[in-house]
Amino acid sequence: MGDMVTPLDRRVPHPLEQLSIGECNTARDVILSTHGVSVIDFRTINLEEPPKSLLQPFLDLEAEGRIPKPDAYPPRLARVAYDVISENKVFEFYESVVELVTGAVKVKELIDASHQAPLVMDPDDEDKRYFQGLCFAQDKRSGNPDSNFYAYPLPLIPVMDARTKEIVRIDRLGTGGKQDGLAKGTHNKEIIKHCKGAEYVPELLENGSRKDLKPLDVIQPDGPSFTVTDESLVEWQKWRFRVGFNPREGATIHDVRYEGRSIVYRMAISEMYFDSVNVAADGTATEQPNIVCLHEQDNGIGWKHTNWRTGRAVVTRHRELVVQFIITLANYEYIFAYKFDQAGGIVVETRATGIVSVVNIDEGKTSMYGNVVSPGAMAQNHQHxxxxxxxxxxxxxxxxxxxxxxxxxxxxxxxxxxxxxxxxxxxxxxxxxxxxxxxxxxxxxxxxxxxxxxxxxxxxxxxxxxxxxxxxxxxxxxxxxxxxxxxxxxxxxxxxxxxxxxxxxxxxxxxxxxxxxxxxxxxxxxxxxxxxxxxxxxxxxxx
Amino acid sequence: MGDMVTPLDRRVPHPLEQLSIGECNTARDVILSTHGVSVIDFRTINLEEPPKSLLQPFLDLEAEGRIPKPDAYPPRLARVAYDVISENKVFEFYESVVELVTGAVKVKELIDASHQAPLVMDPDDEDKRYFQGLCFAQDKRSGNPDSNFYAYPLPLIPVMDARTKEIVRIDRLGTGGKQDGLAKGTHNKEIIKHCKGAEYVPELLENGSRKDLKPLDVIQPDGPSFTVTDESLVEWQKWRFRVGFNPREGATIHDVRYEGRSIVYRMAISEMYFDSVNVAADGTATEQPNIVCLHEQDNGIGWKHTNWRTGRAVVTRHRELVVQFIITLANYEYIFAYKFDQAGGIVVETRATGIVSVVNIDEGKTSMYGNVVSPGAMAQNHQHxxxxxxxxxxxxxxxxxxxxxxxxxxxxxxxxxxxxxxxxxxxxxxxxxxxxxxxxxxxxxxxxxxxxxxxxxxxxxxxxxxxxxxxxxxxxxxxxxxxxxxxxxxxxxxxxxxxxxxxxxxxxxxxxxxxxxxxxxxxxxxxxxxxxxxxxxxxxxxx
Incomplete structure (x- = not known):
């Protein structure tokens, strides 16, 4: 059993502070006791942010430098997503909201079938929950577990029933080129023989990493100019804001103020959406723990003017405070950054990196659906x-x-x-x-x-x-x-x-x-x- | 008299190398001797780049590592822009091209009246060459010569005849707001009394510069990774290119090759164009000497991938080589940068900084033509x-x-x-x-x-x-x-x-x-x- 957390145990957590381990365990225990003997598979347990009607007055008090009294704190809530699994293996997906201090269940919602639970995919069958598996071969001859398997895509997609964990079928993908139209089965028996390695770990590169780049060191001898308190409050220059985190949005930015003036109540990456011609991303197994990093960086000249009468130049640098997090989703990584500058500006940046999504293509062919990026590996056109x-x-x-x-x-x-x-x-x-x-x-x-x-x-x-x-x-x-x-x-x-x-x-x-x-x-x-x-x-x- | 420069005097200059002082003097002397006794006012003397039919084979030889023989060098040319001023003060604007080794004048062109010589402005009179003067007051009470005069725009534009140097008229500008329509003469007698200082030199700032920013030092302890030879050849990573410079385009980039493969023959900022509602920029006196700077910089993550099976992350930084130059044009500075990255990418960046262009506006009024950015100073909407x-x-x-x-x-x-x-x-x-x-x-x-x-x-x-x-x-x-x-x-x-x-x-x-x-x-x-x-x-x- 986890520890019950109350304001008496320790300092009262800020309403935007992430749940502690103890709070998560409390939420878990409340849910387990609610559903009795059913098997429960927990997906996520996260802070449920307070409603604005309670949080806004709290933040305003705080911004005025008046520390709110314990009874001015909004109730501390956890949102719990989980599957309830009956004896005949029927899954029901729930989301519930637990009040942590009292242990009360404020919301208990059975998500209906029109809402598939996150990370379930099945474009064909309306009533089943299937997973697709994207399959690659790995060249094990180097003995290096990081040999890049994306260079060897297999034109097979096994489809698994999420409830029974059984493979219900194996879809065979086309591997032909422009010249084949929609013909199937154009591949040789040895599907990946014409594929070639495309390594990225330095020790597997033929000539290693480049040797001719001299070090460029960024040093802050006196440390950073920002402070972080309460595990969530960031103060830098004239800025003050809170950083939260949840697995859906990554880092969330709250109560942004500049010289004490309010600018943003909340800001987050609300959605990312994949659409590809014939590949969908596998989510569950590939999401990595997310880490938010906070750093200052120099971004060149901030402002400059030369008085042509006196010749005197005045220049400022463009220093930024960056809240950054990176999500690994199978082959891709997404880099999200919130950048705050010294002139009151905010930039939200989204970048994609990692390895392009590929499928198998026959030797020597080209496709109208994408580009061959490595022999036998075709990166399909798609949008993010x-x-x-x-x-x-x-x-x-x-x-x-x-x-x-x-x-x-x-x-x-x-x-x-x-x-x-x-x-x-x-x-x-x-x-x-x-x-x-x-x-x-x-x-x-x-x-x-x-x-x-x-x-x-x-x-x-x-x-x-x-x-x-x-x-x-x-x-x-x-x-x-x-x-x-x-x-x-x-x-x-x-x-x-x-x-x-x-x-x-x-x-x-x-x-x-x-x-x-x-x-x-x-x-x-x-x-x-x-x-x-x-x-x-x-x-x-x-x- | 300047020195005649021949390949015998010194090493043969590369065809894209800027003119030496000696070469400039040679060109000047050739022009002076051509025009006899007329008064000549020189504007610019610059390298005239060789025609492509001569330069391209030269560069290809060079890229193959075969140093061209002296007779494979294109003729060394200078372009000279100048006014010939007759006794009755008639100006004729010429551009001539001088072959430096022989002293021959290859081109001698009288620019006709439809082409006003650079830096002459006159929107009204077809046949005259007039200058507008933008006038500001300066608050001299601080004794600081860099007190920002742009905070005190005067609603007067004296117009000078470029040939006679006489003020031919003084245009009075409107200073009214939305509420005045096109009415004139809405200002008080004391036009700038309601203007306020807007200083930018640190010693004139009320509270000085910000004190709470800790140092961020960028250090290359082993020096930069690039080399510059021949005063023009830049080599960095897999890149190799030449940098030229002229007052019209600033830095010019030539013969860009990556891993020995040709990418760009020549690239430059071809044009910048001002259009403002009722203000034009003064050019002559305000152009500053231009300096090209070359530096490496770090621009965050270049590429990253985490193998979700092993947890191993591989990350590269995004190092860039930047060719940058800044032009001061009265109140504005333009920052131009050519950025070369480690993946073969090139970015051309244009940024404007400095001080916004302003005109006088009556106290307390707002305008549909722009924004009041400092009391009495209205920045007009315009395009660059x-x-x-x-x-x-x-x-x-x-x-x-x-x-x-x-x-x-x-x-x-x-x-x-x-x-x-x-x-x-x-x-x-x-x-x-x-x-x-x-x-x-x-x-x-x-x-x-x-x-x-x-x-x-x-x-x-x-x-x-x-x-x-x-x-x-x-x-x-x-x-x-x-x-x-x-x-x-x-x-x-x-x-x-x-x-x-x-x-x-x-x-x-x-x-x-x-x-x-x-x-x-x-x-x-x-x-x-x-x-x-x-x-x-x-x-x-x-x-």
Missing amino acids: IFAVRVDPAIDGPNNTIVLEESHPVPTSSDRNPAGNLYEVRQTPIKESGGHDAAPEHNRIVRIMNPNKTNPISGKPVSYKFKPPPTQKLLAQPGSIQARRATFTQHHVWVTKYKDNELYAGGRYTLQSRDEVDGVADAAKRAENVENTDVVLWSSEKSE | IFAVRVDPAIDGPNNTIVLEESHPVPTSSDRNPAGNLYEVRQTPIKESGGHDAAPEHNRIVRIMNPNKTNPISGKPVSYKFKPPPTQKLLAQPGSIQARRATFTQHHVWVTKYKDNELYAGGRYTLQSRDEVDGVADAAKRAENVENTDVVLWSSEKSE
Whole structure:
């Protein structure tokens, strides 16, 4: 049995601090006692963030330097995801919310069949839960366990029933090229004989790593300029924010303030979405423990000016504070970074690295579905689309999202005699909905607090967001991919804040049939989003 | 008299090496002797790069490690720009090309009136050459000569005749806000009394610079990994290229090779273009000496993969070699960088910094033409549009530019039963012309050598260029801005190579009436650009 954790045992945890081991064990025990004798397979146990109505006043008190009293702390909650397995091997997937101090179960939700539990995949059968296995051969002759097996893709996909753990069938993949059309069985008997090694661990590289790069050392002799307290509070320069973590979103950023002024209530990677021609990613076994790292970095010149009269140059460097985490998903790694700079700017960066996803292709052939990247290994064309959710709080919770564009002005003798005038147009978004990037109009998305005026400009205070004009989902309307990723239909969504509405694709996305309770459903509520608690979502393709 | 420079005097300079002081003096003396007794005002004396027909074979010999013999060196040329001033103060602007060894004048060109000489401005009078002066007050009370005068813009523009050096008139600028419409003379008598200081030199900041940033030192204890020889040849990792410099383009990059394979013949910033609502920049007095700096930098994670079976992570850093130069143009500085990475990638970066361009505005007013950035100082909305010229040579001079896009494919039972297929379309550009970015189709511009096949992919070798989808010029068709910057009508231009065709806006852009012999004129030749010596131009807005 785990330890019951109460504020009396130890210091009261901050409402955004991750669950301790003791708290996790408490949640587990509560769930076990709730379901009696059933077998329970736990998936995740995580902090359930407090509702905004309780957390916002707490954070405001704290920002004013007034330490909230214990009775001002929101209840400490854990969200537990688990399977209940009956004797006849029927699985039921639950999500429950446990109040840790009292042991009360606040929510106990059986997730219905339209929501497959995370990490279950089966595009064909509506009522079964199947896994696909992607198979590779490994060249063991080197004896090195890190010899790169992705160089030897096998054109076989065994399909396993998640409940019975039995292989129900083995799908055979095509391996032909352009010249074969849709013909099957074009491969030789020795499927991978023409594949060649493509190693990446240094000791297996033919000539080792490059030797001609001299060291470049980044040193902070006096240590970093930031501090971390409470296991979650980061302070650096004029910034102050909290960092959380959960397995769905990775690092989450909370209560961002600059010189004491509120900017963001919460910000996170809301969704990542895979769509590939004929390969799906295997999740369970390949997710690695996630680690958030925090570091300062120099990003070149921040600002420079030379006074041409005196010749004197003044230059500042562009120092950034970076909250970074990396997720390994089978062959891929995704690098996510939140970068805070010294001028009040925030950049959210998404990068993909690792090894490209490959399938087998016959010797000497080329494909219209992708590129041969190593002999016998063809990397299929596919899209990765992510979403970032920003719950802004520019000088307070009530903000307005404004689309701002630059437009030409017709030549006229009174207003534009030389034809060189253009105008900047601002259109406030009044109702929840989806919008698109429009680089041809230099469209930017301004997050504005209409209740506060910048004393210099005389205009409302605001942050400017640049929506990346990346390509949207290419799958056909009506396809499973399009139905379960409605969030990819627009670059930008604006919705009214609602507790627990965190995921662009809905809570249960993986192999779901449809996007349910995602950002498109939120937008459909057609709520007022002007001068209120508004949420901004950005959907974009990763490179 | 300067020294005559011949290959006998010293080592033979590389054809891309900048002119020595001696060579500049030789060119000056040749021009002086050519024009007899006229007064000559020299503007610039620069290396005239050899024609490609002579330089390319030289560079190929050199790349093979065969040092060309003296007689294989192209003639050494200087381009001299100068005014010839007659006794009655008539200016004639010339550009001449001098062969340095023989002293022969190869070209002597009187630039006609449709081409104003660089740095002369006059939007009103067709036949005169006028300068505008932007006037500011300076707060001298601190005694600091670097007190920021841009905080005190004066609403007066004296206009000077460049030939007589006389002030021909003083233009009075409007200072009103939205509420004044086009009314003039809305200002108080004390125009700048409501302006406030906006200092940037550390000793004038009220609280000094920030004290809470700890040092971050970047150290290369064994020195840099690159070498520079011949004053122009840079070698780093698998890269080898030459760096030139001229006052029009800044640093120029030549003969880029990677592992001995040719990639780029020449690449440079071809054009930068200002268009502002009611302010033009003063050029002459404010151009600073330009310095090219070369450094290595770390740009985060280059590649990473964790083998989920063994837990072993392999990570490389993203080391870059950066060729950077900064131009100060009055209030602005432009930072240009060519970045070469360890995976064969090249990034051309353009950044603007310095101080925003401002005009006076009455106290407490706001404007539809820009933002008040400091009391009394309004930064006008305007565009900066640059062009980069890339003369590619992917594995040789004959290349083809291909537009590559991703498109949905209709659902059909035979080809796309699940609706998740999309196709990649390639369209080779056959004739010179302009093209646009199309992020909605994920359009990329592929520079391909159709004569060489990548042995792994089975496809032609190529480099991929991502055209930034920035907003085009907003000035009306027919305006001076639109007429003299035709290059801004498309994001990408493709032309057939022609010697000396280096500038997107034509050779004589500043205050010209029309773009002459720029990229649009080059495109109009409607030449074949498939599998030939082709040039790629990218026009884009800077932030």
